[in-house]
Amino acid sequence: MTIKQFMIIPGMLFLAALLCTSIGLAQDGAKNFAQGAAELGLSDFQAAAESAGLADVLNNQGVLTFGSGSFVVFAPSDEAFAAASASGLDLSALQESPSELKRVLSRHIMWNAGSFENISEISAARSMQGENITLEHAAGLKVDGANVTASLGYDSGIIYVIDRVLLPESEGSLGPAQAAKDLGAEKFAEALTSSGLEEALSSQGPMGIGGLTSGPYTVFAPSDAAFEAAKGSLDAIGKKEGGMLSLLSYHVVDAAGLQNMTESNSVKTMYGASMAVDQSSSLVGGAGILASERYDNGIVYVVDQLLVPISLSMQ
Numbered sequence: 086m087t088i089k090q091f092m093i094i095p096g097m098l099f100l101a102a103l104l105c106t107s108i109g110l111a112q113d114g115a116k117n118f119a120q121g122a123a124e125l126g127l128s129d130f131q132a133a134a135e136s137a138g139l140a141d142v143l144n145n146q147g148v149l150t151f152g153s154g155s156f157v158v159f160a161p162s163d164e165a166f167a168a169a170s171a172s173g174l175d176l177s178a179l180q181e182s183p184s185e186l187k188r189v190l191s192r193h194i195m196w197n198a199g200s201f202e203n204i205s206e207i208s209a210a211r212s213m214q215g216e217n218i219t220l221e222h223a224a225g226l227k228v229d230g231a232n233v234t235a236s237l238g239y240d241s242g243i244i245y246v247i248d249r250v251l252l253p254e255s256e257g258s259l260g261p262a263q264a265a266k267d268l269g270a271e272k273f274a275e276a277l278t279s280s281g282l283e284e285a286l287s288s289q290g291p292m293g294i295g296g297l298t299s300g301p302y303t304v305f306a307p308s309d310a311a312f313e314a315a316k317g318s319l320d321a322i323g324k325k326e327g328g329m330l331s332l333l334s335y336h337v338v339d340a341a342g343l344q345n346m347t348e349s350n351s352v353k354t355m356y357g358a359s360m361a362v363d364q365s366s367s368l369v370g371g372a373g374i375l376a377s378e379r380y381d382n383g384i385v386y387v388v389d390q391l392l393v394p395i396s397l398s399m400q
């Protein structure tokens with residue numbers, strides 16, 4: 086059994102329609118990211134986010150949401166983009182490479198899984214691109230040395246306007262395996278990498294064309310304690326042909342799998358079997374959500390149990 090058998094790559098029209106109707110939409114009267122960015126005069130950042138496919142992400146569209154997680158967006162002003170261009174940043178070239186543009190913009194985005202109520206409580210945090218962001222509060226808020234000049238809350242988070250573009254210092258982006266490791270699910274992360282599913286869930290994916298991959302994905306990563314508690318089941322499933330890939334795929338839901346979630350209170354996994362979801366109680370397949378982290382093509386939730394479909398356990 087191959088990874089491609091599990092991949093669902095919907096047509097562009099279907100995915101666009103799905104994302105417009107999925108769970109992350111703002112309610113009537115709420116302010117979405119585009120409206121917040123427009124109110125702050127962030128036309129360049131908003132246009133770049135649209136080109137990179139991040140505008141929907143910043144509205145929490147295409148993924149399952151549990152708890153109080155929200156985005157913290159440090160958006161350079163139009164003047165900051167102009168200054169960066171004058172200093173040699175080729176914005177036109179970035180616009181022609183959606184994956185690289187997404188990587189640069191993700192350097193400006195943090196995910197707050199509910200670990201702090203006020204940004205003044207923290208001095209550093211990981212960006213969605215993978216590198217850390219340093220925060221200073223002594224003389225007003227500074228972000229990696231850039232000054233914050235304005236801020237505005239929106240439906241899925243808060244936007245801070247900064248006076249400088251933040252450029253990644255390293256290659257690559259934060260993938261699902263590293264996000265899982267950050268959250269203490271190292272055994273799941275290792276299995277994800279060794280099975281080949283890590284690449285499929287990243288923004289580069291099996292299509293190999295940045296900006297044209299499937300997703301976003303909601304990944305449920307059992308904690309190390311959950312893996313250890315289910316060692317017997319894992320050993321039995323691992324002996325079956327394609328067993329481990331099938332098991333891991335049951336822990337993943339893509340945007341298409343959310344299509345009927347609101348009607349049936351269950352979602353279709355990449356494995357093909359459905360899984361019960363209770364967002365109000367932060368439960369999935371009977372397992373509790375422990376923590377979350379955004380990565381470059383979705384979100385990872387650590388759960389307190391291994392999720393095993395009935396069909397796989399009976400084989």
